[in-house]
Amino acid sequence: MTAEYIIELKGVHKWYGEFHVLKNINLSVKKGERIVICGPSGSGKSTVIRCMNYLEEHQQGQIVVDGTELTGDVKHIEQVRKEVGMVFQDFNLFPHLTVLENLTLAPVWVKNVSKSEAEASAMKYLERVKIPEQAYKYPGQLSGGQQQRVAIARSLCMNPKVMLFDEPTSALDPEMISEVLDVMVELAEDGMTMICVTHEMAFAKRVADRVIFMDAGEIVEENEPQAFFDNPQNERTKQFLSQIIQH
Amino acid sequence: MTDKHVQRPDLPPPVSEVGAVGWLRKNLFSSYVNGLMTLLALWLLWQFLPPLLDWALFSANWSGETRADCVGEGACWVFIANRMDQFLYGFYPAQLYWRPNLAGLVFIALMIPLFIKSFAWKNWLGAAILIVYPFIAYLLIHGGWFGLSEVETSKWGGLMLTLVLSAVGIVASLPIGIVLALGRRSKMTMFKSVCIIYIEFWRGIPLITVLFMASVMLPLFFPEGSDFDKLLRALIGITLFQSAYMAEVVRGGLQAIPKGQYEAAASLGLNYPKTMAFIILPQALRLVIPGIVNTFIALFKDTTLVLIIGLFDLLAIIQLALTDAEWLGFDTEGYVFAAAIFWVFCFAMSRYSIALEAKLHTGHKK
Numbered sequence: 001m002t003a004e005y006i007i008e009l010k011g012v013h014k015w016y017g018e019f020h021v022l023k024n025i026n027l028s029v030k031k032g033e034r035i036v037i038c039g040p041s042g043s044g045k046s047t048v049i050r051c052m053n054y055l056e057e058h059q060q061g062q063i064v065v066d067g068t069e070l071t072g073d074v075k076h077i078e079q080v081r082k083e084v085g086m087v088f089q090d091f092n093l094f095p096h097l098t099v100l101e102n103l104t105l106a107p108v109w110v111k112n113v114s115k116s117e118a119e120a121s122a123m124k125y126l127e128r129v130k131i132p133e134q135a136y137k138y139p140g141q142l143s144g145g146q147q148q149r150v151a152i153a154r155s156l157c158m159n160p161k162v163m164l165f166d167e168p169t170s171a172l173d174p175e176m177i178s179e180v181l182d183v184m185v186e187l188a189e190d191g192m193t194m195i196c197v198t199h200e201m202a203f204a205k206r207v208a209d210r211v212i213f214m215d216a217g218e219i220v221e222e223n224e225p226q227a228f229f230d231n232p233q234n235e236r237t238k239q240f241l242s243q244i245i246q247h
Numbered sequence: 248m249t250d251k252h253v254q255r256p257d258l259p260p261p262v263s264e265v266g267a268v269g270w271l272r273k274n275l276f277s278s279y280v281n282g283l284m285t286l287l288a289l290w291l292l293w294q295f296l297p298p299l300l301d302w303a304l305f306s307a308n309w310s311g312e313t314r315a316d317c318v319g320e321g322a323c324w325v326f327i328a329n330r331m332d333q334f335l336y337g338f339y340p341a342q343l344y345w346r347p348n349l350a351g352l353v354f355i356a357l358m359i360p361l362f363i364k365s366f367a368w369k370n371w372l373g374a375a376i377l378i379v380y381p382f383i384a385y386l387l388i389h390g391g392w393f394g395l396s397e398v399e400t401s402k403w404g405g406l407m408l409t410l411v412l413s414a415v416g417i418v419a420s421l422p423i424g425i426v427l428a429l430g431r432r433s434k435m436t437m438f439k440s441v442c443i444i445y446i447e448f449w450r451g452i453p454l455i456t457v458l459f460m461a462s463v464m465l466p467l468f469f470p471e472g473s474d475f476d477k478l479l480r481a482l483i484g485i486t487l488f489q490s491a492y493m494a495e496v497v498r499g500g501l502q503a504i505p506k507g508q509y510e511a512a513a514s515l516g517l518n519y520p521k522t523m524a525f526i527i528l529p530q531a532l533r534l535v536i537p538g539i540v541n542t543f544i545a546l547f548k549d550t551t552l553v554l555i556i557g558l559f560d561l562l563a564i565i566q567l568a569l570t571d572a573e574w575l576g577f578d579t580e581g582y583v584f585a586a587a588i589f590w591v592f593c594f595a596m597s598r599y600s601i602a603l604e605a606k607l608h609t610g611h612k613k
Contacts, residue, residue: 053514055510055513074518078516078518081513081514081515082516084514085514086510086511086514088507088510088511090507092505092507092508092510092511093511094508094511094512094530095609096529096530096533096607096609105515105517105525106515106516106517109517109521109525110515110516110517111516138609139609140609141609151511154515155514155515158515158516
């Protein structure tokens with residue numbers, strides 16, 4: 001186990017009942033690396049990143065995040081979740097709390113940061129995602145793009161070492177996608193370790209160090225974006241790419 | 248296509264949309280059926296309202312001492328006025344009425360800051376009212392310390408008893424209900440089974456049975472001579488019974504919270520108690536405010552059943568007064584008065600629930 005890898009998956013298998021969703025996944029992510037995972041729906045790409053903070057349980061293999069192995073042990077799980085931020089397709093903001101309260105809740109109650117300190121850092125991150133003026137509104141009063149940027153800021157408030165993005169733009173109207181992607185690009189440029197499940201190929205080309213293509217629960221192909229898009233090796237990858245580029 | 252598009256100015260709405268005429272047309276006579284219903288309702292009001300008002304107000308007898316003062320056609324409110332003290336306090340000693348009165352005043356005084364917007368310690372005060380106030384009220388009303396003479400619970404009665412029963416039932420059944428609801432959704436099989444058995448047991452039997460059990464059966468299980476306060480037994484029975492209903496109402500709210508909320512909380516590192524306390528319960532309880540208040544209202548009215556175990560709540564003490572040979576035949580006045588008091592309290596709870604829903608509503612979604 002070398003320290004340069006922040007996330008390591010070794011021979012990970014997962015079943016939903018009889019259904020074999022993940023088949024022998026091996027993946028090592030270096031500190032500062034940006035990885036994009038793509039693939040057709042049902043290929044297991046969301047499941048993979050949801051295993052990385054134990055929202056899903058794997059049945060076989062080893063997942064080590066920042067030196068902590070994810071087993072059923074609650075202490076380990078909580079340790080990992082403090083270090084790993086996650087952004088969801090449906091934002092999952094807490095609708096009964098204001099934007100600012102959404103951002104300060106976890107720092108105050110998980111990391112025991114004082115309220116004033118948490119608010120100061122929350123405002124800093126709201127400025128970074130360019131919506132400080134919405135701090136006292138409720139999530140239901142914001143547009144989808146704004147909500148997703150709040151969700152990103154909420155994760156950043158925990159100072160995570162890794163950010164997981166689970167199709168962060170799939171639930172957004174077209175004109176709102178770019179405001180979210182802009183924030184993600186900036187985050188990547190600042191050196192954040194990121195693992196993104198996304199269909200935004202332009203984003204992948206621009207920021208990814210590595211693109212991983214999954215199909216039917218397996219990693220089919222992985223490569224640098226240039227080579228991945230220009231010269232895919234596997235037949236299934238070629239087919240997938242031709243389908244999404246047609247439009 | 249060289250013309251520049253110019254936005255059209257807003258036009259004023261037609262008369263049929265605004266003003267008194269517009270309102271009448273839209274709300275009362277929008278269709279034949281609606282118009283017919285409006286006329287029918289007006290006719291019914293005209294038929295029933297004047298005689299009712301005449302009986303209750305205009306021809307009623309308001310002042311006097313005995314039934315001989317009730318000469319008119321209308322209601323004899325003299326009876327109610329004459330017995331008012333008993334209706335309010337039961338058999339509580341008259342010279343000590345100031346104690347329950349003071350307890351009531353303290354409650355009102357504590358509640359006022361909760362309605363002041365800028366008051367910063369609302370949560371703490373609310374918790375104090377829920378946890379500390381019952382003891383203050385008990386010490387005041389029951390006495391038996393610091394020179395206050397003791398007034399046994401068997402002397403408590405009337406509206407005071409109704410309020411004690413329902414307040415304790417309400418305050419105690421909500422937290423127990425929340426624990427049961429969480430338990431029923433728990434992954435711990437044994438805990439879950441216990442909660443399910445509890446809920447299904449208490450929901451499956453009538454409250455009357457529970458009260459009978461508490462008053463008649465329970466003493467059989469205790470050693471002879473041990474006196475276990477009758478009011479306390481009724482309170483425990485009512486609380487256990489209502490908490491099962493509360494549990495199911497709360498569970499309804501818990502089921503409406505999307506999985507994403509749990510996942511978002513988990514991904515931020517919140518553990519189970521914190522997720523429940525800060526994320527899930529505030530949303531779930533808010534969703535079921537109508538159901539919770541509905542249960543409270545039902546509880547408030549169900550307290551009248553304690554008359555079968557010999558406690559004299561508001562309704563029981565009115566019924567007792569009706570059997571007084573001096574005042575025979577004023578059943579209507581007695582029951583109308585009881586109904587009016589119950590209605591005022593229940594309606595207040597209902598309005599408060601609506602106000603609370605409006606206040607807690609955030610944003611446009613969900």
